[in-house]
Amino acid sequence: MKDQVRSNWQQAVLVCRKCSKKLDGGFGPRGDERLAKALRRHLSIKKGRKAAAGIIEVDCLGVCPKGAVTVVNGAASRDWLLVRPDADLDMLASELGLPVGADR
Ligand code: FES
Structure with a gap:
């Protein structure tokens, strides 16, 4: 068994799955897409460890806005963001340090 596994992630972002569920998606062109998926699609970032960045849905983080x-x-874990459905995904991506179109 290996002690380490490499990934291509330049950045890791955790997105609350339960918040996304409560909003019925809330993002994307029709407002029915979950934030993690909308961000991935917007930035052309794939899923998994071979992707340029990890945008991961996690369980409730206890804030519940x-x-x-x-x-x-993941790179600035002391300040958590509360992202509203009207958020500009380009601005959010640059705030999170996510690469744009790296997996194209
Ligand atoms: S439901 Fe998202 S932080 Fe609790």
Whole structure:
């Protein structure tokens, strides 16, 4: 068994799955896409460890904001973001340090 496994992630972002569920998606062109998926699609980032970045849905983070999704930036984990459905995904991506179109 290996002690380490390499990934191509330049960044890791945790997105609350339960917040996303409560909003019935809330993101994407029709407002029915979950934030993690909308971000991945918007930035052309694939899933899994071979992707350029990890955008991972996790269980409730204990903040439970109304009308927003809790997001943790792995590189700046002391300030969590509460992302509302009207958020600009380009601005969010640059705030989170996510690469744009790296998996195209
Ligand atoms: S439901 Fe998302 S932080 Fe609790």
